[in-house]
Each structure stands twice: as C-alpha cells, then as structure tokens.
Amino acid sequence: MKAAVFHERGGRVAVEEIAVRDPAEGEVRVAIAAAGLCHSDVSAINGTYPTPVPTVLGHEGAGWVEAIGPGVRTVREGDAVVLSTLAHCGHCPACAIGRPTLCHAPPTPQTPFVFRGQPAYTFANASTFAERTLVRASCAVPIPRGMPMAQAALIGCGIVTGVGAVLNRARVETGQTMAVFGAGGIGLNVIQGGVLAGASRIIAVDLMAQKLDWARRFGATDVLDVAAGTDPIQAIRDLTGGRGVEHAFEAVGSLGAIEQAFAALAPGGTLTIVGVPRLDARADFLVNALRLDRAVQGCRYGSARPQRDFPMLAELYLGGRLKIDELITRHYQLDDINQAMEDLERGELARGVFDVAAGG
Numbered sequence: 001m002k003a004a005v006f007h008e009r010g011g012r013v014a015v016e017e018i019a020v021r022d023p024a025e026g027e028v029r030v031a032i033a034a035a036g037l038c039h040s041d042v043s044a045i046n047g048t049y050p051t052p053v054p055t056v057l058g059h060e061g062a063g064w065v066e067a068i069g070p071g072v073r074t075v076r077e078g079d080a081v082v083l084s085t086l087a088h089c090g091h092c093p094a095c096a097i098g099r100p101t102l103c104h105a106p107p108t109p110q111t112p113f114v115f116r117g118q119p120a121y122t123f124a125n126a127s128t129f130a131e132r133t134l135v136r137a138s139c140a141v142p143i144p145r146g147m148p149m150a151q152a153a154l155i156g157c158g159i160v161t162g163v164g165a166v167l168n169r170a171r172v173e174t175g176q177t178m179a180v181f182g183a184g185g186i187g188l189n190v191i192q193g194g195v196l197a198g199a200s201r202i203i204a205v206d207l208m209a210q211k212l213d214w215a216r217r218f219g220a221t222d223v224l225d226v227a228a229g230t231d232p233i234q235a236i237r238d239l240t241g242g243r244g245v246e247h248a249f250e251a252v253g254s255l256g257a258i259e260q261a262f263a264a265l266a267p268g269g270t271l272t273i274v275g276v277p278r279l280d281a282r283a284d285f286l287v288n289a290l291r292l293d294r295a296v297q298g299c300r301y302g303s304a305r306p307q308r309d310f311p312m313l314a315e316l317y318l319g320g321r322l323k324i325d326e327l328i329t330r331h332y333q334l335d336d337i338n339q340a341m342e343d344l345e346r347g348e349l350a351r352g353v354f355d356v357a358a359g360g
Helices: 039-046 149-170 185-197 209-218 232-239 255-263 287-292 306-318 334-345
Strands: 002-006 014-017 027-037 060-068 080-083 113-115 118-122 132-136 140-142 177-181 201-206 222-225 245-250 265-273 295-298 328-332 351-355
Touching: 002 334, 014 334, 027 080, 027 149, 027 334, 039 334, 060 149, 080 149, 080 306, 118 132, 140 306, 149 185, 149 245, 149 265, 149 306, 149 328, 149 351, 177 185, 177 232, 177 255, 185 201, 185 209, 201 209, 201 232, 209 222, 222 232, 232 255, 245 255, 255 265, 265 287, 328 334, 334 351
Parallel strands: 177 201, 177 245, 201 222, 245 265, 265 295, 328 351
Antiparallel strands: 002 014, 027 060, 027 132, 027 351, 060 080, 080 140, 113 118
C-alpha cells in the first residue's frame, strides 16, 4: 500500500510502498478514506515536534474499520470512524473522570509499519497519510454513517481542537466577548466555537487578508489586519469600550501573538493558548497584570472527550450548525503531499484534504 513517509528533518516527504501488520489485542486496522493536512504535520518535518524516523505522517483522518484485534468491543468491521490522536488508556485516574487529554499512561511510539524490511513509526498515534493504518481501539471513534468522509476527517484534529478550546476548556458563556489571534485552520474553528457558545463579539486578528475574509464567513463580528498597521491591542480595547475581551485565544503558536493576546484581556479575562510553539519557547508578560483576576491556560486537543465530542460535532455538521464544507480549500491526491505542504506554508489553505480511498 502507499503511504507518505518522513525520513529526515527538513527533507521532502516520499510516497512509498509500505506494509502494515494485522491488529493485536486492543487494536484496530482502518482503511483510510480521507485525511486532512494540519500544520502539525509540517512541524514534524521542520523539527518543532521531535519525531523518530522513518515515520508515516498524518493525524487527521477518517475511514472504515477493516479488522479488529482480540478484545475490541467498541467498533465492528465496516464501521465508519474518525481517528483520534489521544490513544488514551481508558482506565487511569484522568480517563476515569473523563479527561483523556491528561491520560496518565500515554503510549510509547509504535512501529506497526514495515518499510524496506525495517520498522516504521506511527505519527501522533494515527498515521493517516496511508491507505491503511493501525491504531488503539480508543483512537477509532464511530460516527454517523451519513457523514461524508472528507468532512469527517477534519473533526479529528482541527475542528475538535478549535471548537473544544472554546466549549470544553475556556467554557465561553453566552454574551461574552472573545478575540482569536490567528485565523487559519485552528483559529477558524475557535471562531466557530464562539458562535456555538453564543459569544456577543468575536474579533479575529491575522496578518493575511484572505484569512480574515474566511474569519468573517465563519462568524467573526470584527477583523483586524495587523499587516495593514493595525495595533490589535488598542483596536480590541476600542471595540470593547476600553476594557478588552473576556476571552482571548492564541491559535498559531507565535510568542508575539501570545503576548498580544494576554495584553488584550479585560480584568477577569482568560487567555487560552491553543497554538504550539517550539518546545523550548518562553513568553513574556507582566505578572502584576494577573492581580486583576486574569488567567493564562493551556489547551491540548480541545480538552476533548473524543467518544463524546466526535459524534456530537458530526451531528452539528449534519444539522447545518457547523461549517466543514467551507473549511476545505483544496483536495489532493496522496502523491501531491509536498505541493500541499507548500500551499499550506504560503497560507493558501484553511484545510487541504487528501482523497486517499473511495468506497466503504
């Protein structure tokens, strides 16, 4: 079968012939139908995420269960599933209270693939840039059969990360104000989360006019073009009667944006950091500013509970309340992987989707 294999930091990704083993106890093999391209895939290549090699890339995907290992009771062969990157154990104290993003027993890197006679690693517990992949049963989350696969794929990272940051982590209340720094694939879904939460004002901040146009279509009430010379902190204060916003979200992993987002908070406001900078990155802010009950918090994977959140998000889409069609800027074949990554780096994509396989 074909898969996109990452070999060395900074190098081009090669689409290669590989093999995947049969599922062992607690594992599921999935035939991938569609996979989304996320900036985290690029981060593996450029070294932001240290990644063993060779590894099969991709972590946003949907498909059909092809085979199950002994002991699997949560899915059956033929089920339509979205893949989660958590691979949570399901029985540690964090999992027991419904917080799988804090699982106490994270998996070690697995090598279910064989490439040129040697083992190859799974990326982010998913490896969706392949015709087939092997995952823990907890990673394969059933969804309604009527859900289109290209749209379903995006639920597994970009959508749940953005929407979940608002609903699960920040818990934005109806009528509150928020600002979103970065209107790419994650930021657009933070905006959608604000719409679902009933935020009264959603201010999008970005450097690219195209992304700000997208932000308006996804529900931003105001957009600020930093490239045009707009001071986002002052502009946000002007839009909120001088107070600042009750919630700010940073969605690109930029230290400058993190610092600006914190400065844009009203007294009692909360900054939720969704973007992922380099692992050794440090931000700078005035500690005394916290005395007015401001807070800074991280957010991993939208603080998601995939077995609950994925089907819910699919139903919101099917009910016309969640924009996913509009997220898909361009479709690609797997052989176009390097072109797609270049398009992403140029800011041309809200989300690119690989049409990996058809049927079910």
